[in-house]
Amino acid sequence: MIRHAVIVSALLLSVPVAASAQQSGVGAAAGATTGAVGGAIVGGPVGAVVGGVAGAVVGGIAEDNQTRFHHYVVEEQTPSYAYDGQVAVGTALPAEVHYYEVPSRFGSTKYRYTVVNQRTVLVDPRTHEVVQVIN
Incomplete structure (x- = not known):
């Protein structure tokens, strides 16, 4: 249980960094989808939500x-x-x-x-x- 909390905390802290590290040519929706899938693999449902937010460029062109x-x-x-x-x-x-x-x-x-x-x-x-x- 503690390990799961550590993983979720790490994912939450990584949202701003991951949001600014979007790859060239990947739109916010595609980035959000990719992040959600990756987050789900690492952190389950909570990881999917965090990964989805991290995959999009916040404030970019949709x-x-x-x-x-x-x-x-x-x-x-x-x-x-x-x-x-x-x-x-x-x-x-x-x-x-x-x-x-x-x-x-x-x-x-x-x-x-x-x-x-x-x-x-x-x-x-x-x-x-x-x-x-x-x-």
């Missing part, structure tokens, strides 16, 4: 809005910043990259977007870290 959002970015002719490194979740972009507000019709978010190496990304404006790769 999977059902990603295609529309990408079309919006293309129509706006947002310039692409050329970056020598890999563009992935967790990458800290240089300070000179310009970030744009996400229109409210795509959901409320504290993040901003930009285009890097022809890929639309959401970025935390405080840390300049990529939190979601849209395309």
Whole structure:
């Protein structure tokens, strides 16, 4: 019983870290599903709930809005910043990259977007870290 409590506690503490570590190209719904399955294997029903929350990018562009959002970015002719490194979740972009507000019709978010190496990304404006790769 104590071991089960330790596992559940560890999963609960890992939610913020796992939420920001979403893999490129996986939407919030798919990430939530993957997290729920993994959580169920490790922690049973409670693990499924925690894993489902951890798999989604909190405050990101929901999977059902990603295609529309990408079309919006293309129509706006947002310039692409050329970056020598890999563009992935967790990458800290240089300070000179310009970030744009996400229109409210795509959901409320504290993040901003930009285009890097022809890929639309959401970025935390405080840390300049990529939190979601849209395309």
